[in-house]
């Protein structure tokens with residue numbers, strides 16, 4: 001298959017490229033190749049005559065989106081519309097990568113694919129608008145929501161490792177809950193999903209959920225840095241431009257019903273930390 005990947009140099013884009021490399025004809029599009037907010041992005045993608053478009057590109061700086069919501073909408077909402085138009089013009093299937101942040105965080109049990117989205121910040125509103133733009137135009141569409149990604153060079157787990165080598169004590173938020181997810185596991189699951197024509201909305205996350213504090217504790221234990229002290233703090237103590245939904249654990253209900261099952265987040269996090277320590281991540 002000819003597969004176009006947007007955001008190909010990003011954390012998930014890289015994992016998707018690794019997953020499909022050698023099996024498909026790949027067209028990686030980074031920010032240097034396309035500007036999502038520009039209408040001609042539809043022409044650039046359609047000219048490649050893709051069978052599948054994996055749309056992983058997005059303005060992902062949540063606080064940056066809060067400071068400049070117009071830029072967030074241009075990249076994430078309008079940009080997704082151009083990508084969706086390219087899918088229609090080339091009769092391609094489309095995978096729209098979305099986010100746990102489409103939910104408002106008021107739940108107390110993990111959000112399933114049938115729960116109602118209610119985004120509360122500019123990033124999330126623009127990403128949800130991107131979902132809607134894709135739904136409006138593309139029949140053969142998979143909307144795949146992911147969360148708290150790690151696996152690349154910039155993520156929370158790497159930050160914890162770096163800080164713990166510089167400081168003997170770290171403060172971590174214990175009231176923000178999510179589903180940490182290995183980008184490589186998402187890429188493998190996308191490989192499975194694309195063998196089906198089971199279109200619709202999915203929550204592709206590693207099993208389980210935790211607070212940032214628990215995730216940091218797991219990283220420190222896996223790295224053998226148990227001497228570093230962890231102190232809990234509340235999200236409200238952080239002054240940030242963007243509102244953060246407190247609880248966004250996701251449940252992979254639909255994917256699991258089709259046999260697409262993820263390992264527990266602890267196993268994925270341990271594996272990632274060990275791959276960093278062993279020098280192959």
Ligand SMILES: NC(=O)c1ccc[n+]([C@@H]2O[C@H](COP(=O)([O-])OP(=O)(O)OC[C@H]3O[C@@H](n4cnc5c(N)ncnc54)[C@H](OP(=O)(O)O)[C@@H]3O)[C@@H](O)[C@H]2O)c1
Nearest residue numbers: 007009010011012031035036057058060075099146148149
């Ligand atoms: N990371 C997470 O924890 C997380 C959680 C939930 C959902 N997601 C979603 O998962 C997807 C992948 O995330 P990720 O972590 O891989 O993000 P990432 O590492 O920031 O990658 C996103 C890529 O998109 C590119 N990009 C940004 N603005 C663009 C524009 N206007 N035109 C063209 N390309 C642009 C970026 O290029 P530059 O860096 O060169 O600008 C970057 O390579 C995104 O859709 C994101 O919303 C991520």
